[in-house]
Amino acid sequence: MIFTSRQLFNILLQPELALSFDNLTLSNLIHVLRAQRLLAIFTQQALEQNIVDKFESKAKGHLLSSLVVVQRQNQQVEAEASIINHVLEDVAEHVVFLKGAAYSLAGYNFSKTRAFSDIDILVDRESIEKCEKALTEDGWIMQEISSYDDRYYRQWAHEIPPMQHATRGTFIDVHHNLIPIVSGDAPDVKLLAEYITTLDSGLSVFTPEAQFVHSAVHLLRNEDYQCSTRDLFDLYFMIKQNDPNFALRCFKVGEKIGFDYETALILKILDSNFDVELGDYRSFTPNLKKSPLRWRFDVWLMTRVLRPYHSKIKGHKIHAFYLFIAMLRGHAIKMPVWLLTYHMVVKSCRRLIEAIFGKYIFVKEEEPDKQN
Amino acid sequence: MSDAYAVRDNILTHHFSDGSGCIFFDPMDNSMVAATKPVEELLNKEKSESDEQHCHIINTLLIHKMITKL
Amino acid sequence: MCRRIYGDRFTHSIQPSEFIDFRIGIKYPNFTRRFLKPQVQFSSEGLVPFTPLPADYAFAMLEWGMNWTVAMYEFQRVIIHSAVLAKDDYAILLPAPPGSGKSTATAYLENNGWRLLSDEMALITKNTTQVTPFVRPICLKNASIDLCKQMFSHGTFSETAYKTHKGDVAHMSPQRHSIEEQSTPANIVGIVFPQYSKDILLDIYPMDKTSAMVKFSENSFNFNFLGQQSFETNVHLIENTRQFELHYSDLSEVNAFLNEEFCK
Numbered sequence: 001m002i003f004t005s006r007q008l009f010n011i012l013l014q015p016e017l018a019l020s021f022d023n024l025t026l027s028n029l030i031h032v033l034r035a036q037r038l039l040a041i042f043t044q045q046a047l048e049q050n051i052v053d054k055f056e057s058k059a060k061g062h063l064l065s066s067l068v069v070v071q072r073q074n075q076q077v078e079a080e081a082s083i084i085n086h087v088l089e090d091v092a093e094h095v096v097f098l099k100g101a102a103y104s105l106a107g108y109n110f111s112k113t114r115a116f117s118d119i120d121i122l123v124d125r126e127s128i129e130k131c132e133k134a135l136t137e138d139g140w141i142m143q144e145i146s147s148y149d150d151r152y153y154r155q156w157a158h159e160i161p162p163m164q165h166a167t168r169g170t171f172i173d174v175h176h177n178l179i180p181i182v183s184g185d186a187p188d189v190k191l192l193a194e195y196i197t198t199l200d201s202g203l204s205v206f207t208p209e210a211q212f213v214h215s216a217v218h219l220l221r222n223e224d225y226q227c228s229t230r231d232l233f234d235l236y237f238m239i240k241q242n243d244p245n246f247a248l249r250c251f252k253v254g255e256k257i258g259f260d261y262e263t264a265l266i267l268k269i270l271d272s273n274f275d276v277e278l279g280d281y282r283s284f285t286p287n288l289k290k291s292p293l294r295w296r297f298d299v300w301l302m303t304r305v306l307r308p309y310h311s312k313i314k315g316h317k318i319h320a321f322y323l324f325i326a327m328l329r330g331h332a333i334k335m336p337v338w339l340l341t342y343h344m345v346v347k348s349c350r351r352l353i354e355a356i357f358g359k360y361i362f363v364k365e366e367e368p369d370k371q372n
Numbered sequence: 373m374s375d376a377y378a379v380r381d382n383i384l385t386h387h388f389s390d391g392s393g394c395i396f397f398d399p400m401d402n403s404m405v406a407a408t409k410p411v412e413e414l415l416n417k418e419k420s421e422s423d424e425q426h427c428h429i430i431n432t433l434l435i436h437k438m439i440t441k442l
Numbered sequence: 443m444c445r446r447i448y449g450d451r452f453t454h455s456i457q458p459s460e461f462i463d464f465r466i467g468i469k470y471p472n473f474t475r476r477f478l479k480p481q482v483q484f485s486s487e488g489l490v491p492f493t494p495l496p497a498d499y500a501f502a503m504l505e506w507g508m509n510w511t512v513a514m515y516e517f518q519r520v521i522i523h524s525a526v527l528a529k530d531d532y533a534i535l536l537p538a539p540p541g542s543g544k545s546t547a548t549a550y551l552e553n554n555g556w557r558l559l560s561d562e563m564a565l566i567t568k569n570t571t572q573v574t575p576f577v578r579p580i581c582l583k584n585a586s587i588d589l590c591k592q593m594f595s596h597g598t599f600s601e602t603a604y605k606t607h608k609g610d611v612a613h614m615s616p617q618r619h620s621i622e623e624q625s626t627p628a629n630i631v632g633i634v635f636p637q638y639s640k641d642i643l644l645d646i647y648p649m650d651k652t653s654a655m656v657k658f659s660e661n662s663f664n665f666n667f668l669g670q671q672s673f674e675t676n677v678h679l680i681e682n683t684r685q686f687e688l689h690y691s692d693l694s695e696v697n698a699f700l701n702e703e704f705c706k
Binding site: 022023024025026027028031034035036056058059061062064065068069072075310 | 456457458459460461462463464465487488489515516517518666667668669
C-alpha cells in the first residue's frame with residue numbers, strides 16, 4: 001500500500017484510523033513512521049487516546065519500544081545538563097540549552113516523543129575557547145573531522161566541532177550563535193540574551209516564543225530535509241500547547257531578532273498542514289523584507305519538502321527533486337556566493353570520487369558490526 | 373568506633389538468597405556495584421583499617437554516590 | 443544463499459494477514475561498485491548503519507545486520523548476548539565472549555537432543571524466566587567451520603566468508619526440530635558460562651549468585667536503555683536459575699552434565 005502525506009498527517013494525530021488496517025498495511029505504516037522518526041509521535045498519541053492495547057500484539061510491541069530510547073534520554077538529560085552547566089557556569093557568561101534537550105528540560109509534553117542525538121548549548125563567543133578547554137578537562141573529546149570541516153566550524157559556522165564525553169558517551173554541540181556568522185544574518189547575541197529564562201532546576205533555556213523562532217529558523221535554513229517532518233511537528237505541538245496569542249508573540253520575537261521572515265513562513269506552512277489557532281498571521285507578511293517572488297518560492301518549496309519522504313509515500317520521485325532544490329537553497333542561504341563556490345568545489349570533488357568508488361572511500365576502515 | 377552509612381533513596385539494592393552478597397544499582401546512570409557481604413554488615417561494620425576489601429567497597433559506593441555517611 | 447540456509451522460511455510472497463517486524467536489505471551501494479571490487483551494503487528500516495563490505499560477505503552481513511536491527515529496536519524484551527538451547531521446557535543460556543567455543547558447543551548440542559532457540563541473542567520477557575525463540579543460523583568462525591562440517595556432514599552450510607573482521611565466518615542452518623518449535627517459548631533453568639581449552643578434563647564450577655549477576659550483566663545488550671527493567675530481570679533470572687562455569691574440551695561431557703543437572 002502507498003500512503004499519501006495527508007493520510008500520514010491524519011493518522012499521526014488520529015491513530016485510531018490505523019486500527020482498521022490489515023497486518024501488512026500496519027507493518028508498512030510502522031516501517032514508514034520509524035524511518036521518518038515519527039513512530040514515537042504516533043505511539044504517544046495512541047497512549048493519550050487509550051487505544052494502544054487495541055493494536056495487534058506485535059504492532060503494540062513495536063509501538064511501545066519506540067518510546068523507550070526517548071524515555072531513557074528524558075530521564076538522563078537533566079542530570080547530564082546539570083553536569084555541563086556546572087562545568088561551564090564559571091567560564092561562560094551564559095549557558096543556554098537549545099532544541100531537543102531544552103524541550104525536555106522545560107517539560108514539554110511532546111518531548112516524550114523526540115529523541116535527540118546530542119545536547120546543544122549556546123554560550124557567548126568570547127568564552128568559546130575557555131568552554132572548549134573546560135569541557136576537555138571534564139573528559140569531553142573533540143570528534144575527529146577533516147581539517148577542512150574543522151575550519152568550516154570555527155571560522156564560518158556558529159559552533160565548534162562536536163565533542164563526546166569519554167565515559168558517558170554523550171555528544172555536545174557548543175554554539176555561539178543561532179546560525180552561521182558567515183551568512184550575514186546571524187542575530188546580535190545581546191538581543192538574544194533578553195529571551196533567556198531560568199527553569200526551577202537552575203538551568204537556562206530560551207522563552208517558549210524564542211524557542212519557537214529558533215526552531216523555525218533552524219528548520220528553514222537547513223539543507224538536508226530527508227527527515228524533517230519530525231521538526232515540523234515540534235513546531236505544531238508548540239503552538240498547540242500555548243494560548244491563541246502565542247503565534248503573534250513569536251512573530252514579535254522573530255521581528256526583534258531579525259527572523260520575522262522565517263517565523264511568518266513557518267506559520268504559513270503550519271496553517272496549510274494543520275488545524276491550529278495562529279491568529280491573524282497573514283497580516284504579518286506585507287512588511288517582510290524579502291520579495292513576493294521569494295516568498296512564493298519558499299512557500300511552494302518548503303510546504304512540499306517538509307512532508308514525509310519514503311518509497312512507500314506517493315510522490316516519492318518528485319519529492320527527491322524537491323529535496324535537491326532545497327539542498328541548493330540551504331547552502332545558498334548559509335554562505336555568501338564566493339564561499340559557497342569554494343565549499344561546493346571542495347565538496348563536489350569529494351562527491352565525484354565517492355560516486356565512482358563508493359560513499360565510504362574516505363572513511364577509515366572500522367568495525368561494521370557495532371554489537372559484536 | 374563504627375562508621376554507619378545509609379543507602380541513598382534512589383538506589384536499588386538486592387541481597388542474594390544464597391548469602392553470597394548484595395548488589396547496588398543506580399537507575400539514573402545504570403551503574404552497578406557488587407559486594408560480597410550482606411548490605412547490613414557492609415553499612416554498619418565496625419571500622420577495621422586492615423580490612424582493605426571492605427574499605428574499597430565503601431569507597432566505591434561513595435564515589436558512585438550510592439551511599440551516604442551518617 | 444538465503445533459500446539454502448532458510449529453506450521454505452525464505453519466501454517471496456507476503457499475505458495481508460502477516461505482520462512484518464523489520465525491513466532490511468542487502469544491495470550494491472552504487473553502479474560502479476557492482477563491478478569494480480564489488481561491495482554490498484546493508485540497510486535496515488531506512489538506515490544504512492555499516493560501511494559497505496566485499497560482496498563475498500553478503501550473507502554474513504545480512505545475519506549481522508539482523509542481529510543489529512533487533513538489538514536497535516526491540517525493547518519489549520531484555521536481550522542477552524547468549525546462545526539458548528532447550529530440552530522440553532527447560533532452557534539453558536550460554537553467554538560467552540568470542541573464542542570461548544560457544545558456537546561449536548551450540549551446534550553440537552542442537553545435534554544431540556537439544557533444540558536451538560538462538561545462537562546469539564536470548565530474548566527474555568521482562569521479570570520472568572521465559573525466553574522467546576529466535577531460530578536462525580549458527581555463526582561459526584575459523585577452525586569451528588571445518589570441525590562442524592566434519593561432525594555434522596548432514597548439515598547445511600553457507601559459503602565461507604574469508605578474513606572478515608571476525609576471521610573466517612560461515613553459517614550453519616538450524617535443524618528441522620528447532621524450526622518446528624520456533625513458536626514455543628521455554629523456561630530458563632540454568633545459565634552456563636562455557637570456556638573451551640584443548641585436552642582438559644571437564645571442570646565444573648558452581649557460581650555464587652553475586653558473581654554470576656556481575657558476569658551475566660556484562661552480556662546485556664539493551665541494558666543501557668532498559669536500565670532498571672533490565673536490572674530487575676537479571677536479578678530475577680539469577681535468583682531463579684542455577685549458574686555454572688564450565689571448562690571443557692569434550693562436548694559430550696558438557697551434554698551429559700547439562701542433562702544430569704537440568705533435565706531430571
